[in-house]
Amino acid sequence: MKEFETIKQRFLESLSACKSDAEIADLKAEYLGKTGVLTALMQQMKDLPADEKPKHGAAVNAIKVFIEDEIIRFKEKKYQERLTEKLASEKLDITLPGNQQTPGVRHLLNQIVEEIEDLFVGLGYQVKEGPEIETDENNFEKLNLPADHPARDMQDSFYIDPHTLLRTHTSPVQVRTMIEKGGLEPVKIICPGKVYRRDDDDATHSHQFMQIEGLVVDQNTSMADLKGTLLKMAQAMFGEDRTIRLRPSYFPFTEPSVEVDVSCYQCEGKGCSLCKQTGYIEILGAGMVHPNVLKMSGYDPDKYQGFAFGIGVERIAMLRHGIEDIRHFYTNDHRFLKQFKR
């Protein structure tokens, strides 16, 4: 049996000296080949007594298995050594930038529009859109702004002909939706979109801007519903800790009408330059839909009532991000737009 151990030792020494797969193959033939060492050992068996034969056979087999396993192990080890070398030669400078295509960004105004859309979709609202070129009937008359109303001055709107203009708010979409529903079912919509007023552009005025209006009409829609809805929106826009304040105001299409202030997010309502020491910042106008508006769009004001609100998207963006000039939104400077990655 000592002889067997010697064979193993000799094999291992030879194996570790192998430099290539060919040498390993030769070594394997030397031991396991037809004229190899193990064949010779097997041939010794016929000279052994019958009771030793099985033991001898098993021992030779064990060496065979040993040699085969060792060769596999050795090959794997050599492979891994070569691989490690190869990987080392492939070392890269991981600080160099990757080959990505830098993603673009959604325009800040549309980011805010989508945020508000998502909030209201979650509350069960539909998002309604409509034409920007409108009849003055939809834009004014059906909103309780009759022809001689001061707010309908030709000076203040972009008229295309005496009865057509670029809409001055997205309220005509509310009118269209109410007429579409035929005065018979509840309405719960928000209307985002571009609107136009005949203003000269400066830091706080833009002849084109974005607005989102909301409208809920049902049999019991109340001002308390309006208040809860606006609070939700103010918190979504300016933070969970915000409160709102409703102040009496006037719009021809709502009665009662309110201006809505949000508690100042910079000073927490204590008073600062942002809120002009009042603790509140005006963010939107709202009110209960004027019965004339309901009537003109086919709803019976004795059965239905509702609330409406309108918010300027630019104003929200300017407040939230401290943007000082409304014209930035329409200049589209990359260095401006790309600051607002989602």
Next chain:
Amino acid sequence: MNLSFQWLKEYLNITASPQEIGVLLTKHAQEVAEVRPLFKASFLALAQVLSVEPIEGSKNKKCTVNVNGQQKTIVCGASNVAKDQTVIVALPGATLPGGKKIEVTQLAGISSEGMICSLSELGINPKFIQEEGIHVVQGPFNAEALEDMIIELDLTPNRMDLLSVLGCAYEVGALTHQKVKLPLISVTESATKNPYEIKIETDDCHAYYGRLIENITVKESPEWLKVRLMAAGIRPINNIVDITNYVMIDLGQPLHAFDHDQLTSNIIRIRNANAKEKFTTLDQQVRTLTEKDIVITDDHYPVALGGVMGGLDSEVTPDTVNVFLESALFEPKVISKTSRRLDLRSESSMRFERGVSPDRVLLALNKAAQLMAELGSGTVAKGVAEAVKKPAPPRQIEITLAKINQTLGVPLSALDIETIFDRLELPFKVQNERYQVAVPPRRIDLEIAQDLIEEIGRLVGYDHLPSHLPSTVSEGQLSPVQKKRRQVKTHLEGLGFSEVITYSLNQEKKDLPFIKTSKPVSILRPLNEANQTLKQSLVPGLLDVISYHQARQIEDVMIYEWSKSYQTDGESERLGLAMMGRVNEPSWNLTKAVDFYQIKGMVEHVLSLYGVEASYHPLDLKGYHPHQSALVVVSGKTVGQMGHVHPLVLRDYDLENVFVAELDVATLALVEKTSPAYHPVSKMPFVKRDVAFTVPLTMPASDLVDGIHQAQIDALQNVEIIDVYQGSPLKENEKSITLRVYLSKEGHTFKTEEIDQRIKSLTDALITSLKITQRL
């Protein structure tokens, strides 16, 4: 409205501070813009100048003054300071506007214990100031007025009842739970009979009252009156004009004073103007009138433009001795139209066009007449000349408790409602929780039940309303079009495009290179030349943005805009893409300049999101490179165009090499799509073979692909163009196109001969149909 707090206190006992009243008004009535002192300084006092002595070698004077019984020395540089004047002094400790601090100082060796102030040093708007130098107090004046506060109200157009101190008093009274104290006005009349006769000959004048005040002296108003006007933001002029303004601010009723001796008769006729009638207003402008305007005439000539402005010829001057005073009620809409047409907006027209309270017309006349007699040392002639149409009965509004609570969403009791009506001094009757309110003339803004709900809501305070979401149950979701829009935008951003929003108004000529037919929507009164028409193409706006960046050394730009384009036959949603520079922004190992195939790839990406494939055809639009542009067609419909912008157009923008695409996403959204049917994934291996052809340079690659499809080769799965080559050894007018063909058939494993045979018939078909050669 600038509300003087002290003036307000004439009608109410107010214990709250002006700031507290300001907060109440903002919360419950109208927004208060600011609460500020009239004189923007503290430590002010009235003083009598006892003596004035010159100081040698200085233009300053040493003044001895009496302040509340104490003698003080003040060095003053004003030339108009004189003995026996009453002046306003800022005492040590005072801070003047601009931060100037008053302390005891040594001037020319004299200890000066304060400063004698001019009005401008006290923060009074210079346009109200009539004098040079220090302010000399005229006549009786209460030192308390030095501490008056102004509550500046931003009024909404419906609350014009607050354009008077009395109107504000009703409001503040309602907020502080007290009734307004109405002063009694009595006129002391002389024996002379008022000779005037009034004739109204127009529907647009509802009432007209006149009084004659005789033997008055036109002079500077006393201090208290001037200070009141300055508090209200009105420039003092003389006692007669000032009194008309004072009563207007006090009661809200505009008045007009005529020089009685300039009127040619004692008949006042109110009529509509004649067409093209000329009239010179007191601002010395000759106005051409229309039949819609109201004129006041002295039976011969117009003497005032009713409700808007008086005439130059009958204006009260320093020489006026007798005054005819008018107080009238005009139709609001008429005043509004006249003042707008003539661009003549006055304190008077502003009040008339919003509606004044009919019950104060006579009251104001009497108050002003009495004041004129008192302050002008004259007498009021006996009787009021008047012509009055029958006033409309008070408006009645009905409302139920249920409707109030249903609208506000708060359970108010009948007592709550009644208390609020009482506080607002609105007379009402009630039966079975149904209220009938008789609207007083001062609140003509209250027209319908909802107006009363607003009164109740704001007095209860919106802070006290509960806050919850509507109970209406409804389905909330974006429409398929809205969802698709968001998806495409998100993809574009992933591809590197940033969204821009440009103005919808531009110039037709900028659109022309990018549209087939121009049907511009034009604005009647554009703000300027650059904003005359609505955009018909998105490309000019995108080029403007790119040009902006190029001018700022930003040369790699990928932008998109999702906007409408507008033509006379309608507006439709479009998507515009524009690329300049390198697709991968500055990269150390991989940058690719934008080319036609880049923008085409982007277009294909967008189209794949709509589940459609397009064919591309030569484009004939001046704005595009004639050989690097394409018309994009889906199912026989044009859905857009794309390509290299023509260098001649780019030259106008100072640009080179910009690639754009414009897609009609409104049409794309309408393309019918069948929902995808499931095919089991093939378990068969596929065979791929590459074949190359030499073709004329001008031949579109799509001819080869189409040709293969037309050959109807058995088992053909797909054809790809994998290489296009030009150059040696090909001729100059040739190119090589390599196609990769995929073959596969369910349940069949191909033998080599079978594949060869199919590739041969495919090649033969192309060679025959396109007259090209195979490149081996």
